[in-house]
Amino acid sequence: MTQIEDLKEIRNLMEKSSRFLSLSGMSGIIAGIAALLGAAYAWWFISNIEMLNYAVNPILILFIDALVIFIIALFAGVYFSWRKAIKQGVPFWGKTSKRLLINFLIPLVTGGIFCLFLIYHGYYLMIIPATLIFYGLALVNASKFTYADTYYFGLSEIILGLLASFFNGYGIWFWGIGFGVLHILYGIVIYFKYDYGVANK
């Protein structure tokens, strides 16, 4: 029936023109694995901190640990999404990806600066909850400009962050679940829902 085809075409064009649909599931999986390894290292470091007797500031070590994870996740995110965009024949750096990035970065950068102030004032236990909450808010905000599934991913991060704010001291576990396990789950969902089809077309 032509009316059904019309509606399908309308829906397709609306999605294609307003959402960035080249995010790759593989990026999420790799970011999640990197986060788990990073969290494992941080956990090992903290539990052996007296034995190790480092000359450098332990906060600096943890900061470098986090930075390495962030760079791996960022590169994986850009690389696999860029490849997917080529396969789909859509621009990687276009109107939709710019809009997605801006809406993602506003809560995220706010959260980043907020965390720096937490460090400055010495509220170390609130850093992990804050990173989870602001990351979740960034995902919810970005979800309007990419896969709708991102919305639930963001909500889960916010809930985890709130739990972590209450159960202070278990931060590393919440962090591992939020940035490790949830990323891997989200990556697998995206991979099978959207990437698998593209790869086999």
Next chain:
Amino acid sequence: MELPINKFNKAFENRIRLGVMSILMVNDWVDFGTLKEMLDLTDGNLASHIKALEAEQYIEINKRFINKKPNTSYRATFLGRNAFKEHLNVLENIIKQNE
């Protein structure tokens, strides 16, 4: 009761016009090149359909220069948005009646 088919909007009979409106419904200003790319059309083909939508006052036009190159953008008007929504309702009704 008036049959929905009677209200079928002639302006949207064409797939390309329907496509242009679909894109403009969910975006603010969209330029000619983006529309062309999204709908996979030639310049002339797209231009004629845009003219038709413009004649109905369903879209408005903004011409400007970016780096000395002319750039034309389009936006759905209030009238166009309502007409498109109405058209979607008609499509839905036809599908429901055929079920």
